[in-house]
Amino acid sequence: MSRELSVGHVINQKYEIVRKYGVGSLGDDVYIGIHRDLNREIMIRILPSSMTSDPETANRFIQGVRLTASLQHPNILPAYDAGDEDGNFFFITGFEKGFFLNEYIEQRGNLDEKEAVKIIIALADALKQAWELKRIIHRNICPKTILLARGNHPMLTDFGMAKSQGAEQAMTMVGFTVGNPQYMSPEQVTADKELDFHADMYCLGLVFYEMLAGHPAFQDKSQVVLMTAQISKQPPSLKEENNKVSDRCIKVVNGMIEKDRDKRFASWEELIKNLSSLLEDEKPKAAPIAKNKKAPQKSDSEEADRKIKEFKRLLVEEKKRNLKRNIAIAFILVNIIIVIIAVIYVIDKKHKAQNPGAVPVEKSAP
Numbered sequence: 001m002s003r004e005l006s007v008g009h010v011i012n013q014k015y016e017i018v019r020k021y022g023v024g025s026l027g028d029d030v031y032i033g034i035h036r037d038l039n040r041e042i043m044i045r046i047l048p049s050s051m052t053s054d055p056e057t058a059n060r061f062i063q064g065v066r067l068t069a070s071l072q073h074p075n076i077l078p079a080y081d082a083g084d085e086d087g088n089f090f091f092i093t094g095f096e097k098g099f100f101l102n103e104y105i106e107q108r109g110n111l112d113e114k115e116a117v118k119i120i121i122a123l124a125d126a127l128k129q130a131w132e133l134k135r136i137i138h139r140n141i142c143p144k145t146i147l148l149a150r151g152n153h154p155m156l157t158d159f160g161m162a163k164s165q166g167a168e169q170a171m172t173m174v175g176f177t178v179g180n181p182q183y184m185s186p187e188q189v190t191a192d193k194e195l196d197f198h199a200d201m202y203c204l205g206l207v208f209y210e211m212l213a214g215h216p217a218f219q220d221k222s223q224v225v226l227m228t229a230q231i232s233k234q235p236p237s238l239k240e241e242n243n244k245v246s247d248r249c250i251k252v253v254n255g256m257i258e259k260d261r262d263k264r265f266a267s268w269e270e271l272i273k274n275l276s277s278l279l280e281d282e283k284p285k286a287a288p289i290a291k292n293k294k295a296p297q298k299s300d301s302e303e304a305d306r307k308i309k310e311f312k313r314l315l316v317e318e319k320k321r322n323l324k325r326n327i328a329i330a331f332i333l334v335n336i337i338i339v340i341i342a343v344i345y346v347i348d349k350k351h352k353a354q355n356p357g358a359v360p361v362e363k364s365a366p
Contacts, residue, residue: 205256
């Protein structure tokens with residue numbers, strides 16, 4: 001039976017709780033703590049008893065976390081450990097300062113198309129690696145499991161809920177459907193046992209829709225209504241929700257949230273290629289080049305050398321100009337002095353000519 005833990009409590013003799021952070025997407029209690037061995041901030045999640053009442057399910061969860069701990073990607077929050085302490089099943093991950101995507105959308109409303117596309121590309125690349133290297137699917141992608149770290153760097157969290165296709169100990173909750181009904185793929189709703197990466201693609205598409213529209217694709221308090229909508233209902237037209245979104249972008253979103261997974265993009269690579277094409281007009285266009293004339297190709301170092309040489313040349317020319325100017329000024333000053341001396345000489349000579357017999361008179365003392 002899980003219980004709320006107090007500040008200072010130490011789990012497994014090395015994970016110390018510092019403060020309560022909030023509640024996770026699956027009703028789990030989330031704490032910020034310190035990894036005593038690594039002296040590093042961590043996130044500690046205590047799973048609700050509804051997810052761990054069955055011992056076999058709990059053991060599969062722990063093994064699932066250890067499986068995903070091997071994933072290393074800049075857009076995945078690393079998982080460190082999982083276990084059981086006095087009936088409290090804990091899940092330890094890294095911690096990054098920032099805020100979750102749901103908080104960001106609440107503050108900003110609908111996001112700019114380019115910003116949303118860049119976030120989705122980063123997350124799609126992380127999911128691509130998880131699928132191609134480990135055949136891992138996340139199954140719980142939603143704004144509450146997407147952390148925006150410093151610089152709005154997106155990171156997927158909650159990979160402990162993940163499942164590896166074909167693994168003997170793949171996590172399957174008994175009497176508990178993994179995922180959030182508001183962001184759940186149709187095949188998850190119908191408990192399809194052959195889930196693949198298309199399930200994550202659908203969930204990510206719903207997140208993409210929400211970033212552009214400013215609200216979830218499906219909204220209702222009833223989980224049953226939400227799950228039914230994932231199977232048979234289309235979300236409101238994205239163009240009507242945000243007329244600034246391009247038609248090309250809307251086409252990509254719709255391709256991600258097709259009800260039939262076979263109609264979604266055939267691979268993560270294909271999706272990323274289509275997303276990247278939405279950013280192509282951001283690249284500066286090259287100046288037109290005349291026919292039969294090759295464009296000069298210069299490396300950064302060559303360009304830097306050219307600028308340095310040009311600067312030195314200008315500096316030398318400036319010194320030469322200053323030297324010439326100083327010489328000219330000195331020549332003028334010398335001529336002025338010569339003229340003054342000549343004038344004084346002439347005046348003195350003229351004065352003596354006018355008074356040829358003048359003799360200085362000595363004054364006697366009184």
